[in-house]
Amino acid sequence: MVKAVVIGAAGGIGQPLSLLLKQSTLISELALYDVVNAPGVAADISHINTPAKVTGYLPKEDGLAKALQGADIIVIPAGVPRKPGMTRDDLFNINAGIVRDLAVKIAEVSPKAFILVISNPVNSTVPIVAEVLKKKGVFDPKRLFGVTTLDVVRASTFVSEAAGKPEDSLSFRIPVIGGHSGVTIVPLLSQTSPSIAVDQQKIEELTNRIQFGGDEVVKAKDGAGSATLSMAYAGARFATAVLEAAAGKKSDFPEMGYVHLSADEAGAKEVTSVIGNSTSFFSVPLELGPNGVEKILPLGKLSEYEQGLLKKAVEDLGGNIGKGVAFVESSK
Ligand code: NAD
Ligand code: LMR
Numbered sequence: 001m002v003k004a005v006v007i008g009a010a011g012g013i014g015q016p017l018s019l020l021l022k023q024s025t026l027i028s029e030l031a032l033y034d035v036v037n038a039p040g041v042a043a044d045i046s047h048i049n050t051p052a053k054v055t056g057y058l059p060k061e062d063g064l065a066k067a068l069q070g071a072d073i074i075v076i077p078a079g080v081p082r083k084p085g086m087t088r089d090d091l092f093n094i095n096a097g098i099v100r101d102l103a104v105k106i107a108e109v110s111p112k113a114f115i116l117v118i119s120n121p122v123n124s125t126v127p128i129v130a131e132v133l134k135k136k137g138v139f140d141p142k143r144l145f146g147v148t149t150l151d152v153v154r155a156s157t158f159v160s161e162a163a164g165k166p167e168d169s170l171s172f173r174i175p176v177i178g179g180h181s182g183v184t185i186v187p188l189l190s191q192t193s194p195s196i197a198v199d200q201q202k203i204e205e206l207t208n209r210i211q212f213g214g215d216e217v218v219k220a221k222d223g224a225g226s227a228t229l230s231m232a233y234a235g236a237r238f239a240t241a242v243l244e245a246a247a248g249k250k251s252d253f254p255e256m257g258y259v260h261l262s263a264d265e266a267g268a269k270e271v272t273s274v275i276g277n278s279t280s281f282f283s284v285p286l287e288l289g290p291n292g293v294e295k296i297l298p299l300g301k302l303s304e305y306e307q308g309l310l311k312k313a314v315e316d317l318g319g320n321i322g323k324g325v326a327f328v329e330s331s332k
Contacts, residue, residue, distance in 0.1 A: 002243060003029040005071045005113075007064075007102055008078025009056070010034035010041050012228030013118060013235065017077060018045055018054075020236035026243045027052045033067040034078070035059055064105050071110040072246075075147075075239055076102060079119040081226040082218050088121040088181040089320070096327050099125045103132035111138035114242050114292055115145065118235055122146040122180040123317055126258055127281055127324035135328070142292035145242070146258030148185075148283040149234035150227065151176040154213040155187050158206055163196045173253055176210065177283050177299060178313040179320065180258060185211045186313050190303040203305065245288030254285040254297050267296025274299045276307075277314045281321050 004021055008014045009032035018032055022045050030052040032042045042056025057063030068074065079095035082088065099119050106115060111133065119125050126146035133139035155176050160169035173193045178186035187210045189196075189203050198206070209216075217227040241255045260281055261268035271284055287295040302310065 001028045002026055002072045002246075003031065003070050004052075004239070004243075005031045005033065005067050005074045005110075007033045007067070007074060007076045008119070010037035011077060012081065012225050013077035013231045015041055016229055016232035017075065017235050019048075020232055021075075021239065022048050022050055022052055022054065024236075024240060024243070025051060026240065026247065029070075030054045031057065031067040031071070033057045033064055038063075064102070065109050068106060068109040068113075071113040073114040073116065073239060073243060074106060074110065075116045075118065075235060077118040077231070077235065078102060079125075081228075082120070082214075083223050083225075084218055086218075088214075089124070091120050092124055092323065092327075095119050095121070095125060096128055096324070099128050100132055100328060100331060103129040104136075107133050107136035107138050111136070112140070112143070114143050114246070116147050116235070116239055116242070117145065118147045118231065120180070121320060122148065122258060123184060123281070123320035124324035124327075127321045128328055130260055130281075131325055131328035140292070141260035141263040144260065145238070145292075146180060146281070146283065147235055147238050148176065148180045148256055148258050149238040150231050151180060151185050151187070151210060151213070151283075152256050153230065153234045153237070155189075155210045158209050158213070159189065159192055159196060162198060162202060162206055175285055175300070176256055177285075178310070179281075179283060179317045181214075181320070182211055182316070183309070184313045184316050184320070186306065186309045187211070188300070188302060188306055190306060191300050200305070207309065242288055242292070245294070246290050246292075248290060251288065254287060256283050257286050257293075258283040259286070259293055259296070261296065263293035264296040267298070270298050271296060274302065275310055275314055277311070279314050279317055279321065281317070
């Protein structure tokens with residue numbers, strides 16, 4: 001019996017993500033929470049003839065606590081999205097407070113659940129959740145994830161197209177490490193499997209497209225928001241991987257996730273030796289298991305170009321993480 005909760009369930013990501021989770025036979029109860037329209041979305045989705053029982057909650061009558069009660073996995077796409085001309089960090093002022101307040105309730109009601117944070121800026125919102133949980137004495141680094149799967153999904157799509165094999169996009173695997181914004185996103189194209197024969201110029205074009213793929217969607221939506229459907233797909237994929245591993249299934253390939261490196265000290269040591277710098281949070285290849293992060297897997301061999309990308313990523317990430325930590329410290 002698995003209870004999944006979507007917070008921000010009436011939004012652009014929340015609705016299709018809830019739809020995809022309703023299709024999962026791993027989930028027996030699906031609680032949808034939002035500040036608007038969650039009961040409506042829940043009523044709609046509840047008519048689908050898959051096993052999960054669906055409920056919807058608003059803030060009134062302590063709806064968030066009711067939604068979170070007994071949660072095994074909580075997925076958070078709550079908050080505002082970008083408009084053209086904005087960076088993800090420009091969302092911090094609004095989303096940091098939203099995520100902090102949600103984390104407070106999670107710490108009180110369902111601290112043992114897996115927590116998957118989608119709300120941007122992920123580089124800072126995940127540290128915010130961690131700090132709140134730490135303050136409440138319930139932080140388990142193995143169970144908190146920033147969802148960076150969309151970067152991995154984009155990498156498979158763009159690389160398979162560049163290789164002239166778009167029909168094989170599902171089997172193209174590219175580790176994407178670091179964070180989730182601009183230059184903090186580091187695709188390891190030298191480790192593409194199956195390998196591709198492209199020159200350095202193409203590698204740099206692909207790297208740039210993966211790093212700034214979110215901007216393509218923001219521009220195309222022209223003020224109506226950012227990626228929602230591809231994100232719902234990516235979020236459901238990552239949530240499914242976490243739930244399958246919790247149920248004891250071994251995965252065929254590692255998913256990436258933005259985690260606190262203390263989730264696996266030995267793995268973190270190896271990662272830090274490759275990064276050549278210290279960072280508390282990083283998106284890394286994960287072996288997932290019944291308790292969440294089982295192992296942080298080695299990053300493998302990096303090209304000189306990728307080592308240069310990493311250096312820049314770690315510099316930027318430090319500021320993003322520090323901003324999140326400082327926000328919680330300065331909160332009452
Ligand atoms: P949206 O505006 O369509 O939906 C957000 C939803 O959150 C709305 O329904 C809103 O009512 C709800 N919400 C706001 N405050 C809330 C609160 N306190 N509690 C519960 N719900 C609340 O936005 P969207 O397009 O779905 O994007 C949501 C977030 O996801 C944005 O921050 C966006 O930048 C981020 N995002 C992340 C990734 C990623 O790869 N991690 C990808 C795409 C978007
Ligand atoms: C994305 O990568 O599409 C999301 O982070 C949304 C955005 O703001 O680009």
